[in-house]
Amino acid sequence: MPPRDEDHTGARIKEQRRLARLTQRQLAARLPYSYSYLNQVECGARPATAAFVAACARALSIDVTVLTGQPYVSELQRDRLAELVRPIRESLDLYDLGPDPDLTARPTHQLIAGVDRLCAEVRATHLRSAARDLPGLITELTHTAWSTHSTRLWQALASAYRTAHDISVKLGYYDLSAVALDRMAWAADRASDPRLSAVRQYMRALVYFREGEYRIGQRLITVGQDLLGQDDPSREALAVAGQLHLGASVIAARAGEQSAVEQHIVEAGRIAQRVGEVPDVYWLSFGPTNVTLHQVSAAVETCQYDEALKQARNIHLPPRLPTSRRAHFLIDRARAEMETGHTDAALKSLVDARRLASEQTRYHPAARDTITGLVHQSRRTPETLHHMATWVGL
The missing domain is CATH 1.10.260.40 (lambda repressor-like DNA-binding domains)
Incomplete structure (x- = not known):
């Protein structure tokens, strides 16, 4: 097929x-x-x-x-996800309007808890639920932050914008993700939070990474490191610095700079040994596990598929690893398995990724291209592969 x-x-x-x-x-x-x-x-x-x-x-x-x-509009419309994008876009446009005199917002503690809940939902790949609730939360946060000028509220609003970015990227709306990152910078500046600003530079660098503008991505990583400064030894700053090194490693891999890949992985590993697993800092997934996963991603990016598969087979994912990161690993593994001729294993990895994170896997370009590759390598398309190909719209 x-x-x-x-x-x-x-x-x-x-x-x-x-x-x-x-x-x-x-x-x-x-x-x-x-x-x-x-x-x-x-x-x-x-x-x-x-x-x-x-x-x-x-x-x-x-x-x-x-x-x-991208975005895969037909599939998004069938899944009724496309209709959730416009309200997010509209909520991002409220940032400079000040308080809304007609709005009664929830108490501050409920709004902040709501931000954390939506971040958790995205990491658990519950994209539909998060996308549905996000516009209203951004609207209330915008109103309340303008009304009280609280640092905690500006931080929460920046995190909500970050969630808008995450959802937009996973659904393929990269133009919207860029707007969300601009709003994140705006709110982080008002919160006077350099670590949050550094996280934004990391995410911005990955935008340029996808576009093939590796030099710009590397410069943004450097800016992020500079924002952290050299005199902040806190666990939060170290975790963000480590994540910046991981971002730099995949950018260097895509640019074909192997020595830089190794340097960034080593530095990230050094930081990870100091801070351990960090699931609770700016909703990053930094730690020894993520360093190992980025080694696999870097090997896939440099087409070292045998090495990527060797590393992947030795990884035991901890139970607390976010579902979104677990699914990403399975998609990387599937690519390495397909390229090394292990087509049955590749299909199983994709099926596992779908079972874990259906929406994320369906709209992930690498998953779709790997399914395409498996179809063309198969003399007779297995029923499971046929279902997967139909599911992603091939």
Whole structure:
């Protein structure tokens, strides 16, 4: 059951290449990839790596989402998730309007608890529930923060904006995620919270990482480290610094800078040994486990699939690891398994990711491209793979 021509990344690359009036050889000449690889991706014989898609987008001067097909509107509409996006967009636009005289907001402690609850729901991949409740919470927080100018409320509002970013990214609305990050910076400045500002720079760097702008991403990581300063030895600052190193490691991997990957992983590991597992600092998942998971991600990014699979097989995920991070690991593992010929294992990893985090897996570009690759490698499509391909809209 090969995908329809218009339904895979390679077909979109082919369409955009033709619109740019380029032959395959002309586009390949602009890429750090071979003509043969481009040809195989365009015809669907090989899945496109994220790095390859980013390189094509840069060469064609278009957004990455044009090639990935995000947001996946048809699936989002069937899941009734698309209708939840507009209220989030509208709530983000209230930031500079001051208090709303017609609004009666809940008490401060309930609003702050609400922010923590939605962060937890996103980490548990309950995207629908979080997206439904977020606009009202942002509206109330905006009103109350303007009314009282409390540091805790500005921090809570910044965290709510961060949740808007997380939901937008997971559903493929990257334009909305950029707006949410701008609002996060605005609120973090009013909270005078440099650590929250550093978290925002980390997330902003990952936006440029997806777009293939690795140098900008690396500069943003440096800015984030500078915001933390050198004289803050607190557990919170160390956890944020460690997460910045992990972000830098995957950016360096995508940029092909192996020595930088190793340096950042080593530094993150050093910090992780000092602070241990940190599940409660700015809703990060920093600690020794996440350092190990980023080693796998870096190996996948550099196409060292044998090494990635070797590492993945030795990982035992702790029970407290957030569901979103657990599913991300399974998607990375599936890619490594597929690329090393372990197609049955790859399908199982994707099924496990779907069972854990259905919405996240369905809208994850790497999961969709791995499913595409498995379909093309199968002489006869197993029923489970057929169901997975149909489920993601192929």
